[in-house]
Amino acid sequence: MSKVFSCSEVCLSMQVFCIVLLNLIKVESAFRMLLSRLTIQMKIKPRCCSTNARREGPVHLSVNGREFQRDTWSNVSSKILSHLGKKLHLQKYHPLSLIKQRIVNLFYKRFVGRTGNPIFSVYDDLEPIVSIKQNFDSLLIPPYHQSRKKSDCYYINCDYLLRAHTTAHQSELIGMGLNNFLVIGDVYRRDEIDSTHYPVFHQVDAVRLCGKHEVFRSIENGDKMAVFENEGERTAQKQEAHTLEASKIMEDELKSTLIVLAQDLFGQEVKYRWVDAYFPFTHPSWELEVHHQDKWMELLGCGIMEQRILQNAGAQDRIGWALGLGLERLAMCLYDIPDIRLFWSTDSGFLSQFENRDPHDCIKYKPVSIYPQCINDISFWLPNDGDYTSNDFYDLVREIGGDIVEQISLVDKYFHPKKQHTSHCYRIVYRHMEKTLTQEEVNTIHKQIEKAVALKFNVSIR
Numbered sequence: 001m002s003k004v005f006s007c008s009e010v011c012l013s014m015q016v017f018c019i020v021l022l023n024l025i026k027v028e029s030a031f032r033m034l035l036s037r038l039t040i041q042m043k044i045k046p047r048c049c050s051t052n053a054r055r056e057g058p059v060h061l062s063v064n065g066r067e068f069q070r071d072t073w074s075n076v077s078s079k080i081l082s083h084l085g086k087k088l089h090l091q092k093y094h095p096l097s098l099i100k101q102r103i104v105n106l107f108y109k110r111f112v113g114r115t116g117n118p119i120f121s122v123y124d125d126l127e128p129i130v131s132i133k134q135n136f137d138s139l140l141i142p143p144y145h146q147s148r149k150k151s152d153c154y155y156i157n158c159d160y161l162l163r164a165h166t167t168a169h170q171s172e173l174i175g176m177g178l179n180n181f182l183v184i185g186d187v188y189r190r191d192e193i194d195s196t197h198y199p200v201f202h203q204v205d206a207v208r209l210c211g212k213h214e215v216f217r218s219i220e221n222g223d224k225m226a227v228f229e230n231e232g233e234r235t236a237q238k239q240e241a242h243t244l245e246a247s248k249i250m251e252d253e254l255k256s257t258l259i260v261l262a263q264d265l266f267g268q269e270v271k272y273r274w275v276d277a278y279f280p281f282t283h284p285s286w287e288l289e290v291h292h293q294d295k296w297m298e299l300l301g302c303g304i305m306e307q308r309i310l311q312n313a314g315a316q317d318r319i320g321w322a323l324g325l326g327l328e329r330l331a332m333c334l335y336d337i338p339d340i341r342l343f344w345s346t347d348s349g350f351l352s353q354f355e356n357r358d359p360h361d362c363i364k365y366k367p368v369s370i371y372p373q374c375i376n377d378i379s380f381w382l383p384n385d386g387d388y389t390s391n392d393f394y395d396l397v398r399e400i401g402g403d404i405v406e407q408i409s410l411v412d413k414y415f416h417p418k419k420q421h422t423s424h425c426y427r428i429v430y431r432h433m434e435k436t437l438t439q440e441e442v443n444t445i446h447k448q449i450e451k452a453v454a455l456k457f458n459v460s461i462r
Helices: 007-044 095-110 166-175 244-266 307-312 327-335 341-342 348-354 389-403 441-456
Strands: 058-065 064-067 121-123 129-131 159-160 180-188 199-212 272-279 284-291 296-303 319-326 374-381 405-416 421-430
Touching: 095 180, 095 199, 095 244, 095 327, 159 180, 166 180, 166 199, 166 307, 166 319, 199 244, 199 327, 244 272, 244 284, 244 296, 244 319, 244 327, 272 296, 296 307, 296 327, 307 319, 319 327, 327 341, 374 441, 389 405, 389 421, 389 441, 421 441
Parallel strands: 121 180
Antiparallel strands: 058 064, 129 159, 180 199, 199 319, 272 284, 284 296, 296 319, 374 421, 405 421
16 A cells, blocks of 8 residues: 655655755756866966877978977977078177177086186087977976967977077076076077067077085175075065075176176166066066167066975085076177168178278178168958967968068957957068069068968968
């Protein structure tokens, strides 16, 4: 005989059922949210080297005699690869070589050991192909930092790229036991195109590490002072691992060195100022600006090295400072060179002006001749996939036009409300460094660019 439930029992059962159902819904909702977050992270993750990441086209990429597997992160062009091995900073009497030697000489003179020999070593011919770990991870650059994006770097694949800064070699050199060194070399970044920007330029990085004895060598009773502290506090003046005294002593040595460098380059009466800055690999950090030709110009960036970098490299008992500066910017200012493309010129009229010159000579570039510009515009509707950046277009133009492209500027943006499409108009300035271009020659190159844009980005030229 079947049991008859009372109304109260039925109501109680329904309440229990609703509670269980509500909990299941909450669990499902939480699971969906977690899955959604994981999916988003996978989509924006800065690198992914699964086999599914392989791209269409040639499977392998040959760079500097090494073979690499291509994938969806591979974006380095043959035009950029053609600059590998040029090593302008090592070419005798090249203006970049003169600037480099001037900086090296100052460090050699300023930092000497007990025997009178320089304590700084120079590394100016290191492999420009570096790993993601070298270029980013070892320097504590966050996983989703702007500098990691494909639009900013030249990736060989998801594991390797052409170094974006010479700072990429810091950790490995520190790990080798080096305390004082300069790294000089070519670096590669996707950037705008004008007279002061080029996708390949040259940097100098300096690193100096000191142990307790060296930090407090000039301080009375310095042996009783400490470089590190436990459970310290990070402030604007120091890191949590450092004592304020040690941080300030290192800051003073760094800034006094760089003031001497600025005076050596721009004269004893040069005006300078320090600007607080942020870099992932130093704290506190500063930029040094000098007053040149009636305006303030950033000369370099510097700071006290993040102690985590030193710990990871096996130098946990030392404190250090580091700096980085660009050679092209310095050479353009000191030698009055108007266009960054000139550094890549093989024209004897340019190079002969620096031949047999001392690094400390006052040299002012004299234009061999000035050739007229040719200007053409190009407009197209942007692709709908959302992955397009202006740097993609700039790279394509460089690939086809090479160094006769003097400048590219985005002169107009238009959004069509009905079509829901965006259009860009770019102005391309053509000028050859060594001859006059005819409009017919420019039009031929411009047509090639239009065809390549339509084909590569699947867009409609307006």
